[in-house]
Amino acid sequence: MTDSEHPRLILHNFLPLHVCKELEFIHKSCCTVGYRPNVFSTTLSHLIATNCHHFIMPFIPIRERLREKAEEYFRCQYELFVEFTGLISWCRGASIGWHSDDNRPYLKQRDFAAVCYLNSYDADFKGGIFHFKDGEPADVVPMAGDVIMYTADDRNIHSVDEITEGERITLTLWFSRDASHDEDRKLISSLSPALLDVAGSKLHSYIPVPGSINMYWFPPDEASSFLSGFDIRCGRLHVLGFDIYPFQETSHRSASDSSHNLLELLSRPLLLVRDSKLFESLFLNIMHALQIVQFYIWKFSDLKTKVEEMTPDATPITSQTQTTDIDRLKSVFLKDLQLAEQFFGHSKPIKDAEFDSVAFSAAVLEWECYVSKLHKELVLHLPHWKTNQSIFCVPLGDVED
Ligand SMILES: O=C(O)CCC(=O)C(=O)O
Numbered sequence: 001m002t003d004s005e006h007p008r009l010i011l012h013n014f015l016p017l018h019v020c021k022e023l024e025f026i027h028k029s030c031c032t033v034g035y036r037p038n039v040f041s042t043t044l045s046h047l048i049a050t051n052c053h054h055f056i057m058p059f060i061p062i063r064e065r066l067r068e069k070a071e072e073y074f075r076c077q078y079e080l081f082v083e084f085t086g087l088i089s090w091c092r093g094a095s096i097g098w099h100s101d102d103n104r105p106y107l108k109q110r111d112f113a114a115v116c117y118l119n120s121y122d123a124d125f126k127g128g129i130f131h132f133k134d135g136e137p138a139d140v141v142p143m144a145g146d147v148i149m150y151t152a153d154d155r156n157i158h159s160v161d162e163i164t165e166g167e168r169i170t171l172t173l174w175f176s177r178d179a180s181h182d183e184d185r186k187l188i189s190s191l192s193p194a195l196l197d198v199a200g201s202k203l204h205s206y207i208p209v210p211g212s213i214n215m216y217w218f219p220p221d222e223a224s225s226f227l228s229g230f231d232i233r234c235g236r237l238h239v240l241g242f243d244i245y246p247f248q249e250t251s252h253r254s255a256s257d258s259s260h261n262l263l264e265l266l267s268r269p270l271l272l273v274r275d276s277k278l279f280e281s282l283f284l285n286i287m288h289a290l291q292i293v294q295f296y297i298w299k300f301s302d303l304k305t306k307v308e309e310m311t312p313d314a315t316p317i318t319s320q321t322q323t324t325d326i327d328r329l330k331s332v333f334l335k336d337l338q339l340a341e342q343f344f345g346h347s348k349p350i351k352d353a354e355f356d357s358v359a360f361s362a363a364v365l366e367w368e369c370y371v372s373k374l375h376k377e378l379v380l381h382l383p384h385w386k387t388n389q390s391i392f393c394v395p396l397g398d399v400e401d
């Protein structure tokens, strides 16, 4: 170890960029309002709880590599367990002062931290530089693919500068030597019923099921509830140029219904609108729609090469009632439109000239292939995980599409 007073490790290009992009897609599709101001998070247990259990698959090889690296580098004479895995993003205004990661009685089990940067300072966000209080290196400029590991105790007191622009995304893990804090066991026990339910109904096995609306509502302050702020899923769709249109007629509801009731529409079937055109694809809820839009952004260059044979399925909006309905709902879901744009608007919004509605139709189909493949992989892994009470990569050969 180079510096035994401050045991830490910086790994450049540890995660391939395509893995960073895949995790970014998962986060931007599934995240909830986080535990600190202007922070958003996606935990593995949340993925399981929202019928997105298949999205834990891309995490498995990374968790394994990071755990092995930590055991090796910190010369652990004991086995390490993953205590927590989460995607975390920080938007404008988020920061953290000097602290160690085990600095609360309920965090004492944390022995080591691994922070993987999924996007880059300057290109994707401004601010957000990481600092160690003592020892070398003193500063870490986040770059996609790089990882920092450090002991969670007070030998590695650190801070992160305030984000001034954009969204800074990390995959953060903590490791513990205490088996009673093993995340795997908890995940396996919550996974089993989730997958059994699906086997029972079969229907909609990969369609996300949103959590309660307050998990997705960004409040600028604690007290404001749904009177100010915005729904983060609508916010993410908005910065990419999409509005939503409920499948069910809503005009008759307008006078009597409260905002809260209208927010329930986000958990029901809806259509997407862009550039005064209504797409014919029906989405079963807002998370389903958001996932496909984020998938389109992630896979855009591959999709473009696959679409020659298809015809776009979007119809121009001509009725004034529809336009009024769309605007009215937008004002309920995005009370603070400017704040949504400040948080999420930085990264490459699609210009109308660049938007390809044919590729978008292809995304609807390709998304299904992608999630069903992950789902099959998960189903094949689960019996091995249950037997071992541990989540790991099982060499199974290629899973058929
Ligand atoms: O994201 C980072 O660079 C570090 C975050 C951090 O210090 C924490 O979550 O405890």
Ligand SMILES: [Fe+2]
Pocket (backbone or CB within 6 Å): 099, 100, 101, 158
């Ligand atoms: Fe920390």
